[in-house]
Amino acid sequence: MKGIKDKFSHLPEAISGLRELAYNLWWSWHPEGRGLFRLLNRQGWYLSNHNPVKMINRMDRGALEEASSDSHFMRHYDSVMARFESYMTPSRGWFCDNVQQPEKNKIAYFSAEYGLHHALPFYAGGLGFLAGDFLKECSDLGIPLVGVGFMYPKGYLRQMISPEGWQVGACEMMDRENAPIRKLEDSNGDPLTIKVPIMDPTIYLEVWMVQVGKTSLYLIDTSCEANEEENRLISDRLYTGDLEQRLRQEIVLGIGGVRILHQLGVDYSVLHCNEGHPAFAVLERIREKVEGGMSYRDAFECVKNTTVFTTHTPVPAGHDVFSYQLMDKYFGSYLPTLDLSRDELFRLGMNPAKPEGFNMTAFALRCTAYRNAVSKKHGEVSRKMWQQLWPELAMDKIPIEYITNGVHVPSWIDRRLGDVIFNRYLGRTWLEEHDQPAIWELIDEIPDSALWEHHRYMKEMLIAKIRERARIKWRNAGSDPNNVMASGVLLDSAALTLGFARRFASYKRPTLLLQDLERLAKIVSDPWRPVQIIFAGKAHQDDQQSKQLLQQVFNAAKDQAFGGRIAFIEDYDELLAQYLVHGVDVWVNNPLPPMEASGTSGMKATLNGVPQLSVLDGWWIEGYNGKNGWAVQGAEGSDRDARDASAIYDLLEKDIVPLFYDVDEDGVSHGWVSVMKETIKMSGPNFSARRMAKEYTERFYQKALEAAIKAEYRKEKGKLKVDMFGGI
Ligand SMILES: *Cc1c(COP(=O)(O)O)cnc(C)c1O
DSSP states (O other): OTTOTTSOTTOOGGGTHHHHHHTBGGGGGOHHHHHHHHHHOHHHHHHTTSOHHHHHHHSOHHHHHHHHTOHHHHHHHHHHHHHHHHHHOTTOSHHHHHTOOSSSOEEEEEOSOEEOOTTSEEOOSHHHHHHHHHHHHHHHHTOOEEEEEEOOTTOEEEOOBOTTSOBOOEEEOOOGGGSSOEEOBOTTSSBOEEEETTSSSOEEEEEEEEEETTEEEEEEEOOSTTSOHHHHGGGSSTTOSOHHHHHHHHHIIIIIHHHHHHHHTOOEEEEEEESSTTTTHHHHHHHHHHHTTOOHHHHHHHHHTTEEEEOOOOOGGGSOEEOHHHHHHHHTTTGGGGTOOHHHHHHHTOOTTSOSSEEHHHHHHHTOSEEEESSHHHHHHHHHHTGGGSTTSOGGGSSOEEOOOOBOHHHHSOHHIIIIIIHHHTOTTTTTTTTOHHHHHGGGGSOHHHHHHHHHHHHHHHHHHHHHHHHHHHHSTTOOHHHHHTTTTTOOTTSEEEEEESOBOGGGOTTGGGSSHHHHHHHHHOSSSOEEEEEEOOBOTTOHHHHHHHHHHHHHHHOGGGTTOEEEESSOOHHHHHHHHHHOSEEEEOOOTTOOSOOSHHHHHHHTTOOEEEESOTTHHHHOOSSSEEEEOOOOSTTHHHHHHHHHHHHIIIIIHHHHHOOOTTSOOHHHHHHHHHHHHHHHHHSBHHHHHHHIIIIIIHHHHHHHHHHHHHHHHHHHHHHHHHHO
């Protein structure tokens, strides 16, 4: 592969396959891959935070040679490499068997963030994990797709909480040398550099690649030498509050991204814009066709019929609007190259309900033929929200469909639950066939005690992890004792444990459980049936309001009145998310309806048998069936927070706590385990990334690919005519 020949120069020839393996995130969702690295260096695996590139870089040649002459290790090595190679065979998979040969007609997927692994911090939250899970699933199914995104050198916020409970995050530079990521080079071995000439001064892009199984993800980096200072900062960090910088980012992502694919010779005929951020890619695709001799009209139709757009949120701040003045500044010299007038462009991005700027979502909706929201409810909300773009249509005819989100099952299932319990009771092929509902009916075969004991173990693991983090904090000189106490030191693995972890944003109401502190104190401090709550999540650095919510939660965690039964865990990331969705007893979600377009963390929890207690919004409207968790019908009117909180306390007091503690003589709460089983049965087949990726393919990609083939055919026919005339 390009760009990794010179990595791991100390690797003995006999195990040189580890280079390819370490630089392919395949290992992150295949336990045998992780197991091989753990076998190579158990301590190093732990100390590198499960990052094989970092681990191998830190090993010396002697240790590697020792492994390569150890027959036990080599047997594992050979078997894992054989499985890896077989997985990577391009002509394998569902897409190939059911749709078409994958060599041609790739799909280019553009997203501003990707959540793939904690060693690659290019994400803020749910949108990123959705995109990351999607790339992994496309690899598993053999869907021929490439990803395009941003490399944010300072994307990563290390969250620390001051003694006053204030988030004082520091941006940490990503350690590129030790991450499973490679810089692409040109044929001379220099960094591949691509120009975005429409801006003055010209922006230069370098490109990094992450190999996600069979899927390649290209990441744009502007922090290169060739750029002027101002331009170097474009890819600095995710979702900057500075609108001009944000516009520049979106130009680089959309237009720069298409140029990169062109330069790399990536043959794709369908574009998928994940959210509005990369939508300028549409313009560059049109420009390429106009340059090739097509009229603007034809190029627009052709691009529209081969582009998919997914909208992800009803929250107004999630839809970028740029002033016309800014648009003029950046697009003035670009538009003539597309044969597009300023007025025409602005009409494409106009939101009739708020015409004072260029709206990226309105633009994306007008320029794409396949549009979707991310849950059934979000479909309704989006049709209402964007009805004004199609004033002649009735509400239910507004052309925005929905494809409900899903999570990548191999990434989010606990390894032991999958390998030990599911393999035994669902059959060894359960993972390959996990979108078949019949497989999941077998969940009832699992003995209650097996599931209950497994879950208790996961809870012990979670609490041990939290205590270890608190211990590290406590060892730091000058650490504040109350602050350490708030980090989960007193958590008790026998107590009913609720988890609330996600980005802190006001519509997610992270303080809702704290509405009535007295009532809450009574619930958590019941000496016979105690309840504890674990909170985690980051606020955006520029979002003071969310930082205040976080402070309220942190102060409750510090409050002695709760006796250490409320905890706030710093620095929520993918690794902590894994522990939490496997280990808490109940996953709590209480957004302000209908603002939660889908939500995915609850899918991760329910897949692992952790039932959800959630306000009915997003995916839970489809997921809740009365047997598999608890639901609160969001209240209407002015005191809705108080009423929603009260409904949640009611459920805890009357249903959830009594059921959990209703333990039989065998030590198992059979009633609870039956809810756990219903939870898995509902989640496994319906809310997987596999179901989602197949829906995108069957409902959108296939049609878009056909449209591309037709357009190609017309073009060829057109050429034929020209040639004939030329011949005459
Ligand atoms: C899944 C996930 C999210 C999304 O959570 P929601 O509650 O659905 O918004 C955010 N952060 C991390 C680390 C995740 O794994």
